[in-house]
Amino acid sequence: MANDGYFNPEDLKRFGEITRYQQTLGRKFFDYYREVFKEGALTVREKALIALAVAHVVQCPYCIDAYTEECLKNGADEEEMMEAIHVAAAIRSGASLVFGVQMINHIEKKTM
Amino acid sequence: MRQATQTLRRLRSPLAQTRYQLKVLHQPIETHAFPSFADTLRQHGKYPLKRAKLEILQLNLGKLCNQTCRHCHVDAGPDRKDEVTSKEILQRALELIRIHQIPTVDLTGGAPEMNPHFRWFVEQCSAICPHIIDRCNLTIITAGKQYRDLPQFFARHGLHIVSSLPHYSKNRTDAQRGQGVFEASIEALRMLNDVGYGQPDSNLQLDLVFNPTGAFLPSQQCTLERVYKDKLLRKYGIRFNRLIVITNMPINRFLDYLLQTGQYEQYMQTLIEAFNPATVDGLMCRNTLSVSWDGYLYDCDFNQMLDLKINHPSPHLLDIDIDSLEGLPIALHQACYGCTAGAGSSCSGEIAS
């Protein structure tokens, strides 16, 4: 289908088509995906909040739309959702900053 | 407390005419964008949908309300003073409840407590009916001196209270129901708890209603109930019995919201894609008779708001023979997709969990 740009919101509905050239793997992926998001030791609500946070880290606009809606459906409010993405952002920035120690080690090695 | 919006009637919106609403709802069928609800039922061998035995008499005591919520399917509000049920209609309802031993009477509105005959009716009805539901919007309890003893009155007559609290967060609730509604609702819930409603050792049943505060479907009732119970108890010390999850119906103000925000087609598509045949046998229109403030009869409160009367030659409370209702084909329309989406939706929550 012709498309003028990247990230067309309508494409999310066509996610199922990724089974097209590799049915076995595609189906296994969707079975796995469905199973992961079922109520388990974590509630569907907790899983939706985790998915929303991860979606921000992997910067997937499809997942952000989908899991914003999933969180709302499951009764999460704006504050909870914003806190969830702060958790993701904090880990992400922490993961960069912790390398500061490596930088410090190298500074100490190289300088008087 | 501030009103969230104004009634469609006051705004002179074309949607205030039910005929116009039906036109909007049925338009996409003409352009073949959406399958008709009747055709979808036919495909699943569920057509025609027929009325079963009458179990619930739902009386809409009027469109008068102290709130003007943005999603209201009734288009209720403080300006609808002239549309409240008369004592004559209520007398007739009592007669039918007694003769036919109708097991459940469900009072709704507007704010049913604003009907001047509300207390008289409840006193009479509680002597002849074992289960009376009052759909109380909570804030009416704090709306004036004359209402502050409602919790005691409810308790005295053993009413089953069902109240909307679309969210345990102030922002979400106030966005839908009006600034200040959340705080007034919490105060009212405390008053209900104080007289025994929702308490573990009490028979006084208090259920809350979750309905999405936007154009999306609700999730599972059981998960939401756990979260609600935990949040309301921890933060406000409030207890309740069940959480009822209700889908927003594309009727009146919620239809207006969908059209104004350009989400109508997408919402209808979501409802249609989520059609669940397992919900059909449990639809509330099968065992409920809905009565409008002026005594006309409908298969449900939604049909009442679209003015689609029961398929009967004399669809009025003053003329009806209750025994002739069973087996009548139910009046269907495109908004019915709201009742069959996902786990289904009715005045008592999910249909097929």
Ligand code: SF4
């Ligand atoms: S939703 Fe209920 S409380 Fe809100 S305006 Fe309508 S009838 Fe009143």
Ligand code: SF4
């Ligand atoms: S709106 Fe719902 S309850 Fe009313 S007739 Fe349609 S399916 Fe039945």
